[in-house]
Amino acid sequence: MRNNQPLRDVSPTRRMTAALLWMVGLLLLAGMTLIFVPQASAQNPTPPPAISDDQVNAIAKEMYCPVCENTPLDVCPTQACAEWRELIREKLAEGWSEAQIKQYFVDRFGDRVLATPPARGLNWLVYVIPPIAILLGVFLLYSAFRAWRRSAPPPAQASPPAAGSAPASDEYVRRLEEELRNR
Template sequence: MKKFLLIGLLTCLLAGLSTGLALAQDPQPGLPSDDQVNAIAKQLYCPVCENIPLDVCGTQACAQWRELIREKLSQGWSEAQIKQYFVDQYGDRVLATPPARGLNWLVYVVPPLAILLGAFMLYRAFRAWKQPALPLAESNSSLQSPADEYVRRLEEELRNR
């Protein structure tokens, strides 16, 4: 989201006093720029072209949708309003991610839960595995200088492969 806003802002600045700012100030607004349209189109998916965001989709239908966004923008609609308009017309699938309500909560909840569960199991396993201490081995290795210790370890690792 932030990224898109930033890009939108940046392009407005770059375009200088062209359409972007003119829209805000001019009582007789010109057409919104392609970048303004794309900033919104990027977040939408048409129901026909699977997994291709609207801003890069080459089909005729998608071109018409982009023109529709331009039209709405020139009528003074906000980004949220335009997105809502498409959701009302075509359903939630036009959004890049499912809105977090109803069953859709699952899409956001299941992966973190699964990962937490995995982490918990790993933690339990570690606790079960970890023996109190190996003081002998520890003190032995700390007697050697770090360099010797490294050479010894390297040798061992290279040997059993």
């Protein structure tokens, strides 16, 4: 059985820890939603007759051709990629949307032309596994923390010097020295 003193002393810590964990969690969540939300693609309304290189590159940037693996289509210097870019230009001139063009390339050359696998079939795993694994890690760490806290001796003997009677700077010097000794 414990007395109330340490408990009260601990609670702000716990709040702050919870806040910190929340923050990390939120960051993770933000990352995950970013993964899941499909990129809002800039639709170009009724393309002008002449398609600029920039319009082509905007699409090509997110595509990959099998000839130069891992190099985005917009910067790949090979002839094959130049022709692919030309094809994008033609399709744009015909009034195709970005999504249509990408779909055409997928049908024609396979899923690998896309920078990230389309989320269907087995490919779901790409997006599902990392968040699951990370959440699992968070859970494990959290339960480990709890187990360690339970086994912790009451911090009574450690608190007096830090009580605030000594000036903060001396406390700091003491800490620096202690850390040097402890190496």
